[in-house]
Amino acid sequence: MKSTDFIKKPLFTVDSVLFTVQDNVLKVLMVKRAEAPYRGAWGLPGGFIDIDLDQNTDMTARRKLAAKTGSAPNYLEQLQVFSGLERDPRGFSVTLAYYALVAYQAVASHIETVEMACWIPVSELTELAIAFDHLQIIELARQRLQQKTLYSMIPVFCLPQQFTIGQLMAVIEAIIEKPIQRKSLMRRIEASEIFEVSNEKTTSGGRFAQLYSLKPDANIINFERNLSV
């Protein structure tokens, strides 16, 4: 291995776009950068692989998320690699971006205790100083999440273990930013066969809503049709 290899190796990092839905608004976990470059700007939670700690890049993403949220996300999937000379002032860089989902309730209290980690509505990101190309990464993650919401049930991962259909519907509508038919959602819940019912629950004035939860061994399936756009 020549010494030039050292210089020419690109920086490799792992970043995650952690989504949740709170009050019918899609939000992203952002971290205020304490170091250069882009010191003081908001960036995605992430960092370098630690070969001693991480079996693979999934573990890196989980470790970095746990550091900020104190827990593991309900869903984690690779988004895309972003690379190039321009995206980091330190030189050629390669970032593996993940996107992830979590229930707001699961991390809300922990977030408050963490210095400079914050849920930011995706619609308000443009008002902030965002580090690197992270705004672009978030936008792609949002598109992927929207698309996947049209043909799968992944939005359940933005909810606590027990949830009502009304809550699931609200989360879906927050993600795709369009209303959907309650009836269509119920048909899919039945067809997917991955949910089970439990007790009852009441919310803001109205009939009791059935509580659902994911079956323990449930695999998220893909429907063969999209919901209408």
Added chain:
Amino acid sequence: MKSTDFIKKPLFTVDSVLFTVQDNVLKVLMVKRAEAPYRGAWGLPGGFIDIDLDQNTDMTARRKLAAKTGSAPNYLEQLQVFSGLERDPRGFSVTLAYYALVAYQAVASHIETVEMACWIPVSELTELAIAFDHLQIIELARQRLQQKTLYSMIPVFCLPQQFTIGQLMAVIEAIIEKPIQRKSLMRRIEASEIFEVSNEKTTSGGRFAQLYSLKPDANIINFERNLSV
């Protein structure tokens, strides 16, 4: 930057699964490895980023593919990152895998002149010695290609510029390994609005087949339903 950073940086490579369809069989471009590890085994075309040559990882994939095929693929997309301590005897490694499509005719003659590059039917891969976890990567790429074939027209990228509906149908059936309805395909060709007609052509005994080609500015769209599985 500490000296330990040097040691602990993972190997980062870019590999591509280049598919084509020849004689109704889905094939992958494999390269016989001339160096350790896995010397003599078959592996995917790929290698390290060259920061001086590559603007980004897409360019790395294209450059490595051009070295083996003499041309650019018709389609190229990121598949997934594979990482871990176990997958490479040299240590912790990270590979960004792409998958790509090309017309057999476009590279057939060049392949023959290249030492140890070869189209291998995906069904015959298990009979060979495959380096690293490349077999697993190819399998995932195949699944992604199959899935995408159900809701898009990407299989056209396995064909030359001009092609008949019969050829497109054959390519699709080779990819998903199921027969499809000619009528369904024609409906999608019309609906997609990305194809245009040209002259005529005859093949093995039968009525002339209309030749189609992709419109110059065509964007591959996704249909809202899958073909039946």
Added chain:
DNA sequence: AAATATAGTGTCACTAGGACACTATGTCAA
């Protein structure tokens, strides 16, 4: 001219989602 092969169309059935009226069951205020 008939057999055969491939190209392309007409048409009906099926399926899953969209629309929307309707029923069910809770809260709250007069």
Added chain:
DNA sequence: TTGACATAGTGTCCTAGTGACACTATATTT
């Protein structure tokens, strides 16, 4: 107590895109 209202959940018809498959069209071959 009762009626207005809010949310939960159902019944039913409409629609669009695909599957199935018989049918027509046009070439080659014998």
